[in-house]
Amino acid sequence: MTKLKNLFYLLAFGGTLLAIKFLLIDKIFPQFPNDAGIWFTSGLLLVILGVFVTEKYFTRSLDVLVNVITLIVVLLTLDKPELFRLWDAVFFYCIAVGILALISFVLYDEQKDQNLSSQKIADMSGTVARFLGSSRLLFSIVFILSIFNYFVFSIEKSQLITKEQVAVLVLIIFWGAVLLVEPIDRRFIQPLFDRATRKNRDKLVGKVVRRISPNIIVAEQLPNISTPSAGTLMALNRLRPTNGDHGRALMYLYSQDTENSRHAFFFALDSSPDEVSEDIYVHSIEVDAQRAIAARFPDNEIIRNRSNLVGFVDSGSDIDILKIKMIEGVDNEKRIKEGDLVSVSFYGSPTKYQIINVQTASEAVQGTNKQGGKIITAQQIGAWQTDKQKFEDMGWVPEINAPVFIESAGEEVELIDKNCYRVGVVPKSSYPIYINLEECVTHHIAIIGKTGTGKSRMSAKIIEKMAQIGYQIIIFELDRKHAQSLTRYIDSSLVEEQASDAFDLSKTTKPIVSINLQVDAKAKGTTGTVNLSDIAAGLIEKVIQYQIKDETKKICIAMEEAYDFIPESTFGSQAFGQPTVSRISQMVLKCRKHNIGLLVITQRTALVTKTILYQCHTIIALQSFDETSKNFMGAYINQRYLDSMSILPRFRAIVVGKGSSCDKPVIVDFFDPKLATPNATARAAATIP
Template structure:
């Protein structure tokens, strides 16, 4: 089979050809001035022609019969003319196809699928939605631009281009955000970047981290004296195993819970200069009486990380409620290793953890109108409570393999993007939600940590209260 691409002759060249003598027509056509050059730009891009719009395209996706796949890959951008304007699509899938040509002769080719992104607004640095779909057989070109220049606004960019994607951190908090993916794909670095953005906008952050990674990577933002004072007060309140006649009143959990509420309320007050607190819920040994007292003796157990997390979550909600309603973000709870801090009901062995998860979920559900939200990070989507996960309006979906995770994410980002999650490279993610600068799910290359720090901290230097 032979494919021919039929392009209209620009009017300026056509009139010149009509007026020129036959012997000098070719020479005349070679004399192209600046205005005419813009009309034949499509010929200059012929080397980036990757295919043509195929059948079965619709308003959201186009099917592309691939002619040249040299620069194609998942996540690459392509553009096609739609009503005279360049509209950008993103490649999300590819399959081989075979058609009968004559009798037993067959024609094989590759067919790519691309999702509509929209028209790029260079001034606003974002894509705007477009209506309708291109004509069948319209030429499709691989979109290439200059190298991406890291800047303070971008959370990432489209692979192979300098088109950036930004995040609204206030919306990320009030409407909750989740970072999901397997171990080692860059979840923690992304979440720490988002936390830095929150701190730069005045949002106070309470990190509940079982890995102790945040205390190291966010050390520049921690008021060491204030953090030490809070830790000392909480540790002192957790000590001891006081016996009460009724088991509900025994143990140190009541003193600890009261101190958590006091310290979190103090931290969230506007006049408190500290912006960040980091806790490891597993680092507090808080006792709970499990039997009624007999001859001054009783049995005790220690609270789990899930139960301590619930205390911090409830205290944050109470403190934000005391400050009144607001439309903007005030405070964010960061749940690192969320499958251990707010697990799904069928992933826990005790009723205490079930009740604790319900308390944390209740705080997140009620917190939005008081400026409280969460950033949830996990590598086990199936083991995190769906009560909170379903409230996460913005999602960073990174590489994942489990069917439960892919099925869940398919409801957010679409089955087409969910299918490519197992093959995503490190530091790549499908980003979607209210906090994104794009209206639809997009596959982006996330910032490198060093480049982000270099670009972002030049604009927003860490503001840590000076020690006395």
């Protein structure tokens, strides 16, 4: 039914009900008690809530709750409920149905695995509640009971036809008409109207030529047929379908042109392979029929989320990598880019994949004709666990031709665990990626990236978060007065300075200690290159000695431009500080036992000893060009992500490792690029999440 027609029926039946009350019932039964008016109330609710407004197509659990609460209020307003037979039964019936609806409403979560016991209970209780609590059934019970309780005595006292009997008969006829008008309209009135006006008739779109998969149907489109928009619902039927029979449901995906024809691709919602034959055609249908189809599949994800459909699972997919046959033109419409998130459901859960590549491909359309297309490559990052606030690897692959949807930003997810730092969000989504700071301390963390990518700002915010939750941080930094130094991004009220030769952790009054490194001639090699390994080793030994006395506190040692303190053997002279670096490596191995962690910050991994870098089990990698950084990251991420490292935009990073909230590597937007403007350093640093 159209909205206009629904309004007409609502006014017609509402007006009829008022006429019956004031022109018939009130005059024939003037002495009846006020409670007898429940017939009118239940009838009005049946018309408004049941047929023409809230439950035109289907009943939701929330609708059942509204129905039950409304009817309970009506029952409680009766002056003498004892005169209403079965009042107790109806009341407790409402309570029972309301409890079932409430259970379904509270427990059901479409994001959870539908095989969970809680979801099975929600589904079963919802099914029962929607049947027993539909307004058609609920208010019909009260309407009929009110007639028998207050009016039926007039039929019993005389066998002759009386005006009282006529009035009761009119009430019953009204009730039947309200319930029957919708199916009569759908099967008789609307088809008759269509024939009379020759408008709003289904149009022939094309003839089915083949089915390329269980769900994908191809039709040869007729000439002069305008191309519908993606997601339009259509019907699969005979050439001349009977009136009102819209056949099987299809959803239009895209069209491809060949030399002599155009082929339209459809997703079959409920048709079987044996239904595709020479006399099967695709018909366009009117908006009302499309709504009716959508109502037939209230839980069908592809209908519910068709505006975000981007393609289907293609061959060549595996547990980690998803190949997606992209719907033609959807990339321009959705502005799809590397790093965007897509979703596909299997095992009852929507599993997220991150786009890491796209390739062009061609396929045969008809005979030797070929049509170009695009194949998206996406890496699985897992299913989002709301209770744990993290992604978990699903460890399997979806069915071929399963629909794939693009994710979009929603309501921001607030972190529950205060011991975690929110690195950023997966691009164009609201899913946060965070690192567990305790894991970062016990298993060390490294932040790598070329100059200007934002690694110092990120490091500063991680350090501030550590200080906020009670960690002690010691910063090793050579050129602290430089405009881009690490400490300049940190809240100065949290920082105190100590000289390296007078360093004493027991005398600190603030959570962050910045070491004022005393560099003399002994700290320089023959080439004049600064070697701070000896100083760093001495400071780390002091930290360990201090921590051994009381290991309850967690300490993090941050090394800005770590190659100044733990250089690789190939950096400078082969013997330049290497015995000391080896000693530092041994100390770092023991640090985790004493709740001491390392935060390694560097722009080039080639210059930092790999013995320590490989002890960092959480990595945040920003844009890097050098092959050494890629080779180092090759131990953590696959080749596709490695290829992305050199083209990562500013304020985008790859997060991977033990401390990450995602079991897989993931690309993250960690900073608002709108703030990356000249003279905005202080403001930007203050607003990083």
